[in-house]
Structure formats: C-alpha cells, structure tokens
Amino acid sequence: MANNPLVDIFKIKDLRSRVLFTLGVLIVFRIGGTLPIPGINPTALKNYFDTHQGSGLGIADYMDFFAGGAFKNFSIFMLGIMPYISTSIIMQLMMLAFPSLRKISEEDGGRKKVQRYTRYGTIVVALIQSYAAAVYANSIPDILTIGRTEYTIIAMLTVTTGTVFLMWLGEQINQRGIGNGISLLIFAGIVARMPNGIYVLIRAIRENRLNLVFVLLVFVMFIGVIALVIYEQQGQRKIPVNYAKRIVGRKMYGGQNTYIPFKINPSGVIPVIFASSVMTFPLQIANNLGVQYKWLRTVYTWLQPGGITYMVIYTLLIIFFAYFYTQVSLNPLEIAKQIRENGGTIPGIRSEKIEEYLTRILNRIILPGSLFLAFIAIVPSIVQSVFGFPTQVAYLMGGTSLLIMVGVDLDTMSQIEGHLRMHHHDGLTKKGKLRSRNL
Incomplete structure (x- = not known):
C-alpha cells in the first residue's frame, strides 16, 4: 500500500514539530488580530464600518485585506507585517545605492548587521503608519473611550510593538517551523478573510445585487488564473553547463553535464508582495x-485602489521588482564566476562572454514573466469591477490575492517536500519537483 504523504508528515518527529509549531504561531497571529487597541470601543467601531460599508472606504478594505481583518478591528496587529516588508525593500535599494552598505553585508556577520538595521527601520516605519492610523481613528465619532492624545500615544506604542512581534514570529517560523515565515503570515491573513468574503458574496446573490451567471463565469476565470499561475511558477529555461575533468591527487573530478535552471519568473510571488507593500x-x-x-x-x-492610476503604477512596480529581486538573487556575474572557477563552460559561448549571455537570457525571461505576473494581478480586479462585485470579495478574489496564495502555497509545499525527501520519504507530488523561495 502506498504511503500517504500527509500521514508521513506526522510520522517524522522533526517535521511534525515544525508543522505544529507553525500552526501554533498562525493561531497566535489570528488571536492577536481580534484584540483591539486599548481605548477603542469595539461596538462603535463595528457600527461605523457597517454603516459606511460600500461607501468608498476602499483603503480600509485594502489594509484589512493584508492584515487579515485586523485593520478594521483596530487590533494590536492592525498593520500586519507590511512595515517590515517596506523596510526590507528600502534596505535592499540602499544597498544598491550605497556600495559601503553592500560591502558591510558581504563581511563576516554583515547579514546580521543589515538585518538589525532593517529591524530598527521597521520600528520607524511602524511608528509613522501607526500615527496615521491613530489620526484616522480620531476622525471616527464615538469610538474612543479615552482622550485623543492619550490614545495616540498608546496606539503608536501598541501597534508598533505588535508589528515587531509579528516580525519576530516570522523569524521563528523560519528557524523552528517549516520556513517561509513572513509570506505565511501574509497568506494566513488573506485566507482568514475567505469566510467573510463567501458570506458577503452569497448575501449579494440572494439580494439580487449580483447575477449568478456572472458569478459562475468569474469563478471559472479564477480557476483558469490559478492554473496559469501554477504553470508560470513552475516553468523554467535550462542553461546547459559542461564541466571538464580535473585530476586532484589520485582522484578525478568533474566531467559531468548539468544545467542551470532559470525560472520564467525567478522572483516568484515576491514582486507582487513588494509592489503591494509599496x-x-x-x-x-x-x-x-x-x-x-x-x-x-x-x-x-x-x-x-482599483483606479487607472493605481493599476498603472502597480503594474510598473511589479515589473521593477521582478527585475530588481532577480538581479539580487541571481547575479549573472557571480554565476559566471562560479562556472569558470569550477572549470565549467556553456556550449557555444566563450568563457569571457558568459556574463553577457546569462544577462541576456535573464532579461528575455524576466520581461515576459513580469508582464504575465502583472497581467494576472490586475485583470481579475478589472473584471470584478465590471461585474460589480463587493469590495471584500474583489480584494479577496483579485489577482493579487490569488498570486500570493498560490505562490506561498507552492513554496510551503516545497519546504515540506524537502523535509520528507531528507527523511527518505516520497514527496507531496508523485511527478515533478516543487521549488522553494523564501521571503
């Protein structure tokens, strides 16, 4: 009888501990999303959003989408993990702009220094965003049970602490869980909105505000989008590399033919997450x-959100971050250097032209890959706007959410599959191989 991969996960002690630890962290994340900031009247807050539902509160729904409902609850996790992602982007851009900072990151212990700077920067960004959120709360009538100044101070300290705590939880998932910590927190926030989105959709159909035929057509389209995302995430261009034979002492090394797998979209779902954060x-x-x-x-x-200007800027940011992250993670100069140092050659390409060749291949791959990514991210939202879908459903079923959910799910499956194969078990898939990328 064939082994069940899901059963194997809980048979392996180390993997079982990692999976249960990750689930425990996600439960803590969801509980924190329901705990309001001190000084907030939850009943008045709920009444306010219920009253103004569908009247242009797009930013609240947009923030709520990434925070898993925590923003509208004005909870301690109302900013989610987005301040950390924004700071990470700023740090990576600064490393390109300032060679001295990049040099620090390449020294012994340099990565820890850069990570420490990122944490400090996260606190600053979280303080700015929490202040803006406090001002927003001050404009809502009857939701404060304490003075405005007192609430502003408490809110800034509480929300910033919540963001730092989420950052720490993400690191714990990487170290003690199944990995992909930050992405999993975003994934959990989006999935947590699904029950409410389904309820809103069913209610809209019952009240004849949505045509059932249009809803079915859109669902079919989403299934097609999911299939396209999976296909795009797994597609790759293989660059053949031949290694010459070398004699070291009495042993012979090399003499093998292999390839470098360049994915159609090497940066995965990260450009979408980065663009959304920006x-x-x-x-x-x-x-x-x-x-x-x-x-x-x-x-x-x-x-x-949903406007023409927003979609144009969002598309350009996805393309930019696709190029940016690929250059950071797949540096053609470093790859060419490693090939030459190990006695490798690419058939038909002179040794001194390897960097140029790899750069040209990457550019040809990244552009269509990023355009495809941007197309999937915005087209469903346009279709939903045409059909008049509710805001909660539009954000949940839009291309951005689908890209993040499918991408993170594939990455998480690859992490688990790696652990299973390491313990000599079959992977989660009978055919093919999943590939991971951590954020």
Missing part, C-alpha cells in the same frame, strides 16, 4: 492624514 504605505498615509491636509486627499484620490 502601494500600501502612501495610500494609508494619504487617506488617514487627508483629513488634515487636502493635498494628501488629492493623492489618495489619484492612487485609490
């Missing part, structure tokens, strides 16, 4: 502080 920061600041500054309200109007 868009979230100015949107929240512009919306929450727009009450005090009219020019910020104008910025928010231009960048409102």
